[in-house]
Amino acid sequence: MGLVQLHLPAFQVIVPMLAAPLVMLMARSPRAAWATATLTSWLTLAISLLLLIRVRAEGVVAYHMGGWLPPVGIEYRVDSVNILVLLVICFISAVVMPFARLSVASEVREDKHGYFYAAFLLANCGLLGIAITGDAFNIFVFFEIAALASYSLIATGRERQAVMASYQYLMMGTIGTTFLLIGIGFLYIMTGTLNLLDLAERLPAVNDTRTVRAALAFIVVGISLKLALFPLHLWLPNAYAYAPSMVTVFLSATATKVAIYVLMRFIFGVFGHELSFNVLEMNLLLMPLAMLGILIPSIVAIFHTNIKRMLAYSSVAQVGYIILGISFASTLGLMASLLHLFNHAITKAALFMALGCIAYRLGGVSLIHMTGAGQRMPWTMTAFVIAGLSLIGVPLTAGFVTKWHLILAALDGGLWPIAVFVLGTSVLALLYIWRVVEVAFFRAPLRRIRVREAPLSLLLPTWFLTLSCLYFGIETSLPVGLAERAAEALMGDYR
Amino acid sequence: MEWFGLYNYWIVVVLMMVGFYIVIAQGNLIKKIVGLNIFQTSVFIFFISLAKLEGGTAPIHVEGVSDYSNPLPHVLILTAIVVGVALTAVGLALVVRIHELYGTIEEDEIHAQDEA
Amino acid sequence: MSPFPFMEATVAIPLTLVIPALGAVLIALNGRHPNLRDGLMVAIAALLFATVLQILPAVLSGGRPAITLIELLPGLSMAFEVEPLGMIFALVASSLWIITSLYAIGYMRGANESKQTRFHACFAVALFSVMGIAFAENMFTLFIFYEVLTLSTYPLVAHKGNREAQQGARTYLVLLLGTSIGFQLVAIVATWWLAGSLSFTEGGIMEGHVSHALGGLLLLLYIYGIGKAALMPFHRWLPAAMVAPTPVSALLHAVAVVKAGVFTVLKVSTYIFGQDYLRELWSADLLMYIAAFSLLSASLVALQKDNLKARLAYSTVSQLSYITLGAMLAHELAAIGGSMHIVMHAFGKITLFFCAGAIYVASKKTNISEMDGIGRRMPFTMGAYLLGALAVIGVPPMGGLWSKWHLVLGAADSGQLLMVLVIMLSTLLNIAYLLRPAVRAFLMPPKEGESRGIREAPLLCVVPLCITALGCMALFLAADPLRAMLGGIFGN
Known part of the structure; x- marks a missing residue:
């Protein structure tokens, strides 16, 4: 297996992450920034397609960041669930980038384009990271990366309400991710691991404790804020309405979807539907x-x-x-x-x-x-x-x-x-x-x-x-x- | 005794509620960010305190020491603090922009301007 | 045998869809050349009819030509299969389209309507979906075309673009789509879930899969989900649709759309539920009484309407209930009567609408009270009106006689004497509301100085309505072949 093939899961996240500062350096030339960002988004799509092929062949693609084995190291784990999410994100960003050139040019100040596309790539990277990682804490970090980038993307909207919408999203979003962090902390106390796989293995032994149940509650509420589950959706209408068109396209198609994926992963994958639905x-x-x-x-x-x-x-x-x-x-x-x-x-x-x-x-x-x-x-x-x-x-x-x-x-x-x-x-x-x-x-x-x-x-x-x-x-x-x-x-x- | 023994959690809960209350009740956008910071900090303290083992020491292999504090939460929280700082920076930047655009950072005044 | 068929039925079936669909595109593209466009339209209509005829021999000889287009999900496919009922429906719709397209040219030009290209294109799409409905092999395919029909006729109803038209079109859309999604689709999914199939099968697919209590509920959902059958209280869309130009009211809201509704009712009752199963359901009786009520009360409302088109619309509501009634009686003769009524009423009602349109084009009159003495100025039109009215009422020597005849026989044979009474009573009401305009037109003296300038409408309006009026009479002779065709499926 080639080196690229071997490290595909890492590339999936690293490519947009490294491209972001590169694009930011091109702030002088909006066109170059756009072109680089577009190529990057297509490259990530290609990577996700290659991953799909691997997942089809191998079932689960597990990758250990830096060679550290879990539970110490961070594991990237692509299975039949998150490959779907990865594909959605990459597909949408690959399609939205060609659309972005004129749309962004008409809605965002020209000297900001470099930053804009850099933020877009970071958001992309964050979302991909959430989907691909097999580590609970890593999910939190990527959530914040994606969120920070999207706050700034939304704030570039033409009307001044955009900034306020972004601020509100920041407040709600941060509370959401912090709740998630609390939940993850509880899980860590009870099991001593952050790896989702290990969590799923160790949780059944401590399922009856109040801590685990509180963890589930915190995580569900926190993610529900991010995925805009009614009645925690209040940030969403303004954010979508005032963001530049291209940002709305991207976020509406991916951001809430990724949060939904995380919810599914925790409810079914980590806690198990037995605990989530039959017991609680x-x-x-x-x-x-x-x-x-x-x-x-x-x-x-x-x-x-x-x-x-x-x-x-x-x-x-x-x-x-x-x-x-x-x-x-x-x-x-x-x-x-x-x-x-x-x-x-x-x-x-x-x-x-x-x-x-x-x-x-x-x-x-x-x-x-x-x-x-x-x-x-x-x-x-x-x-x-x-x-x-x-x-x-x-x-x-x-x-x-x-x-x-x-x-x-x-x-x-x-x-x-x-x-x-x-x-x-x-x-x-x-x-x-x-x-x-x-x-x-x-x-x-x-x-x-x-x-x-x-x-x-x-x-x-x-x-x-x-x-x-x-x-x-x-x-x-x-x-x-x-x-x-x-x-x-x-x-x-x-x- | 057990209640008092877990005093670190009590601090966490109190801080968390204080922060949360500020976020909800304050109309001043800067104060909201301060509240958010307190809220986050409480969670950081929670992580760090749960890693501490009574009598434990830093996880460096030394003769005669058998109890170590768990280093992982510290590392995690280091990351979380960085994230928190970034969040605060973005939040404050937004507030600066809001002040430029609206001339105020009071929530109700901003809403009044938007509706007008 | 005649030169038919030129082609295999399995080739002709997709062609019946391709021709009007392609026709719509051609019409849309030739908007700048009205003559070419309108010529094309008639040619397409004729071609479609000829293609539909190609399928007839196979069906007459007892065949069921079928094709599958695509399979969406396992077991859920877009497929077509022609059986006698669908054959008859397709023949009626495609033959009347030729006449209507001639009439539409005369009407739209005579009345100087705007946006004629969109109008004609949508018309072709509507016919496309009617063909899909007629030949659908399963409930899912039928549902798709049913929805396309609603959507494609919406622009026709909203054609005038004024407030009234928009309001009417809204009612039209909300009621038709609302009932079809809210009830029909639920019933379809439930059927699929319970019976494991949606194919139209002789004898039905419910037996042995669905309990009678649940089946009764499903029947309610189906019948009310088929809003196009205009069973009260979901009939409001039909009068609302009368804001459309008259060719639309004529072909679509007297023939294609409403008949698609009752056709679906017949299909569902025969091929999804099956008559034997239907007879056991608690809701069949209930729906029969509702149909009877709908039948009578719509007649009474029609009696009150001064606007000719509105009166005809309520008359349609009433006549559609005959067919629903026929289906719900779950008796072979009644079902045959109901199916025949699709044909008979189509010819009768289209004639009446053509006349209403011709009167509008010639004199801009829409109310019956203004039509005194108009028969002397427009003898052909009003003569045809008289024939059409007699056909709908069911007087010999009109085809309408046979459908009511079978309905009454069926009702009597299944012991529903009350229904016999209802049909008789409503026939009396038919006479009252349908003949009255003709009586006023021929017998009352024209108002002073009013009808001076009125002459017959353009030739393209008058000729079609004469043809359909004569068709009503010709159908008197068609009862036997129709019965022979239908007899097989209703288990003679």
Whole structure:
């Protein structure tokens, strides 16, 4: 095995990490900074694909940082669960970078571009690190790396509210990660290890202690803050609404998803579903929260006229679906959640990208700006509609595949009302998406200003993701296969 | 006696609540960051104190010593402190920007300006 | 045998989808050349009909030509299979599309409507989805095309772009999509989960998999999930859709969309539940009574409406309930009657709508109270109206007689004398609300100085409506072949 192959897990994180200062040095030349960052994001995608091949062949790829064996050293561990997450992150960042050049140029001051792309790479690195590492404390550190980078990314938004949104996110996010740290500390006291694998092995012996249960509580609450589980979602709408378009695309598709992955990893992989659901009955907490989290933000979304904010609320609702799947505590439910993690990432990224095109041409993303946009920017709006249909969960789109599995999971668990609930709330998504469609396609443009279709470099990535929504809605074997294997791995023993 | 024996945890809890309270109750953005720092520091102390073994010494192999303190939490917290410092720096930088943009760092005044 | 078929049925099936889909693209691309565009449209419609005819011989000889397009998830595929009911539906829709497209050209140009290209393109997409519904092999495929039909007709309803149109279109969309996602999809998923299949199978797929109590619930979900069947209280979308230009109301909201609804009802009751199973369900009776109520009350509402299109819309609600009633009786004769009614009512109601549109184009009149004496100015139009009305009522020598005949026989044979009474009573109501405009048009004197300038609508409007009116009469002779075709599937 070649050296590169051997060290793939390390490269996955180190490549963007080392590229970040390099990009920062190019602050003078925005174009060079962008080009380097783009190449880096493609390189990380290539690495993650190579990793996928290795995971398929070997099952689990374990890598010991610096050759130190766990529990002393940090272990990077890629299995069928986190390879899915790695792929999502790399895929989205590889697609969002070509989109970024014009979008960022129009929304961020030029002398900041170098820093901007450096922060982006750091965020990327942090998220990848969270997903790849097999060490609890390392998760905390990468969480903070990703978070710090995203705070600064959000703060580069054009409006001054962006800075305030970033500040609020910083407060909530830090509390969240600190809670996580407390939980990890408890686990360490009880087991003397930070390696997730070792934790999973040693925890059953001390499962009955209050400390372990408190650890679970701290970790769940802390991560829930990061993944914006209702009612801990308050930071999210502002952060997404005021961040530059490209940042919103990236964060909405990856940041909450990674946090969800960590939640799954802890609940199923470390504590085990036996303790989490049978003993502590966390489903009794998660299920109602997920349902409220679907219902209330969906309704709120219907009344927002800022479409970016509307979609942000919709993201909170979609997190609700994922948590709902987790709360079934079954392989099918987990599979639905993992599928939605993937499908929602591409769907929401496509939607936010379409919004980015609109912001680029029309200068705003309020409903008023979009009046008659269907005539002026038909390609952009068509992409918006298709991705919107995927968000609703219309058959032949990616969104349908998850809804289908989620409903099957609900029925499997004997939860009829929830199956109906999932479908019923899809109608809410229909309502908020359709408002946009109606305004964009069935009203004449207000002003007589000439607005052209968005430039190709924005349109192509948007359509690439939009077509992915369709492709993965028809040819489902790749995501379904990955999710199935991942769900089985999580439900089985981590060992 | 046991209660008092765990006094380090009591300190942690008190500090944590103090910090948390400041974050929630204070309207001043700087004070919030201070609160956040106290909150984080309490967790650092928690980690460090749990590593201490009564009568234990630094983990250097010396003749006649059998009890060592656990060095790992110290290392971890060293990292966490760095992270905390970075967080504080970013937070303060944000506050500076907020002050430039709004002319105030009081939360309610900022919200009032945004709504106006 | 005639020169048919030119091609294998398995080739023709995908073509029935490709032709209108490609047609929509061609229409959209030729928006700058109205004549070319409209010519293309008629050609596409004719081509589609010819293609559908290619499948007929295979079906008549008892075959079930089938193809599978893609398999989405294991066991969940997009697949098509043609059986008599779908064949009939496809024939009705595609043949009437030719006539409607001629009429639409006359109407849209005569009334100077805007955005004609979008209009015609969406129309073609709607026909695309109707073909998908007609030939769907399983409930999942049908559902997809059902939704495409809703979405593609939405722009047609919202066509005018004014507040009223938007409001109407909103009601249309929310009710149709809402019920289909909220109820129908639930039922579909549940069926898949319980019965392990969604394929339309003779005798149904529920028996032995689903308890009767649960089956009854599923039936409720299905029937109310099929909002296009306009069973009360989810009928509001149909009157709301009347803001659309008349060709839409004619082909889509008297034929394609609403018939897609009742067609789905028939499909579900026959091939998902199966008549024997259906008869055992507690909710079949309940739905039968609801259909009966819907049938009568919609007639009563129609009686009150002065706006001709609104009256026709409520009449449609009422007529659709006949078909639902026929399905819920779970009796072969009633089901045959219901299926026949799809054809008979299609021809009758499209004629009536064509007439309403022709009157609008010629005189801008929409209310019945303004139509006094109009029959003298527009004899062809109003003559055709009379024939269409008689067909819907079911007077010989109109085809409508046979569908009601079978329905009544079926009801009587299954001992539902109350339903016989309901059908009789509603026929009386039909006479009252449908004949009244014709009576006023022919017998009342025109108001002073009002109808002076009114002449027949353009030829492209009048000819189609005469053709469909004659079609109503021709169908009187078609009862036997139809019955022969349908008899097989309902277990004669």
